[in-house]
Amino acid sequence: MIEITDKHQYNEAQDQPVIIDEIRNFVEARWVSAPEAIWRILGFSMSGMNPAVTRLQVHLPNQQKVIFNENINLEEVIAANRNQQTTLTEYFKMNIQDPDARNLLYIDFPIHYVWNKETKSWKKRQRGGCIGRMYMAHPVKGATDFEELKTVNGITYPTFKESAQQRGYLENDNEYQICIVEVKKFQMPIQLHTLFATLLVFGDITDVRQLWNENFNAMAEDFAYEGIPEGQLQIQKVLQNLNSFLQRHAKTISDYDLPELLPEINITKLPQTLLEELSYSVTPEELAKVAQADNSEASAFTEYLIRIGSGTEPTIENDLIWLPDEMVIYPHNNNDLINSIINVIYPNLIEYALDTMFITKRAILTPLNNDVDEINN
Structure with a gap:
């Protein structure tokens, strides 16, 4: 119902507006043609769908x-x-x-x-x-x-x-990889960051992580020249640059299958030992070896430490704990104690003396500096 107050629709005698039902007026004024009329009289369907x-x-x-x-x-x-x-x-x-x-x-x-x-x-x-x-x-x-x-x-x-x-239902990412390879030839890494982020936002990449793995080294070249160690630190620097671009398009790193973006840190203030630790990365081959290894020894050692912490490990006199034989190095004689430790921790030392990975993965801890000097000499 619509109330009209136009002067042509106003009843001056009764001094009130005339109510006009436009819907009713439309229905009553409807014109039905002869074909439609006979169609309805005979009860035929007015519409249908086939098939x-x-x-x-x-x-x-x-x-x-x-x-x-x-x-x-x-x-x-x-x-x-x-x-x-x-x-x-x-x-x-x-x-x-x-x-x-x-x-x-x-x-x-x-x-x-x-x-x-x-x-x-x-x-x-x-x-x-x-x-x-x-x-x-x-x-x-x-x-x-x-x-x-x-x-x-x-x-x-x-x-x-x-x-x-x-x-084989999805397209591969060859066209994106070809695009990045071409850009690598004449653009700097920072331009690669922009391109990679642009592809994430506007492209239809089927395997984001694979594209990241294939092009990460090129995107991290600038940071390598700046002296930032390889590994997690370079990864985070690249992710930070990508994230700043993605945020302009209401996106973040977490929207894609990429490594986790950690809180930003100032690497210039980190101690050298921490930088070296962060730069260390495990290869897929090393992970495979760990997955295939027998963890029974590690499990037994963990249980042993738990028993000590809970006070359930049997003790000998003066509350001393007996170390398992597999955790003890027995020297041939007291004069050969240091050499026995070195031979166990650093087997074939002469052969691997120049192998930095061999050296950095091993350490001998001592309570006194005098012991350190004795071992080093």
Whole structure:
């Protein structure tokens, strides 16, 4: 209802505005042509859709769309089996029950099967036709559950994206790598930072970490020239530069698969020993050796320390603790004590004397400086 106070719509006799129902006026003034009139008189449908369309759900495990009344208890909604059934989950079930279904793509399923909204299940189509509509997803035939979608050639990958990459559905990052390689030839590392961040924001990179690994050394060259040690310090400096650019576009390092950005530190104030420790990096080969190693000795040593700390380790006279034989170096004689320690800690010292990694990974700790002098001499 619309109230009009225009002078042409004003009742001067009653001194009040006239209420005009524009909707009613429109309906009453509607003109129906002869074809429309006879069509309605004969009861024909005024509209239709051919072929029929079935909307197919695409969702992650247990993340399907559920419609419910706001007055219903949410726990009941979650527990209801009906809400667990979708066109996708029932597609998986049909692939288990019907061998013919395994030859069909999900998008083609409505052509051969009918979706019953009441029972929320698929059944074979007897007549008619229908097409499926769904969000963009790469085709996989015959999957029986979500885990099978992530499995390629017998290997189950942690994410659907990795599975799609292994199936060849996603483009690789060759074009981005070629772009960066070209820029490396005539631009400084700081320009590489800008380019890399630009690709993160506006590109569609499938494997950010791989692109980072392939180009990190080039992006860190400036910091190497400044004397910043290799390893975590250079990584953090590059990440800081990238993050400052990303923030201009409402992004941060945490939005991408990149190393963690730590709180910014002033490396000029760090002691040299800490700089050396931060610069140390473990190679993948070393990590593999650790993963394959037998940790029984480390576990036994840890338990031994816990027993000492809790006071449950047996003691001998004067509350002394007996050290296990595997933790004790027994010299041939008292005069050979220092050489025995050196031979155990630094085996083949003459052969590896110039190997800095061999030297820096080992140390002999002594309580007195006199002992240090004696060992060094």
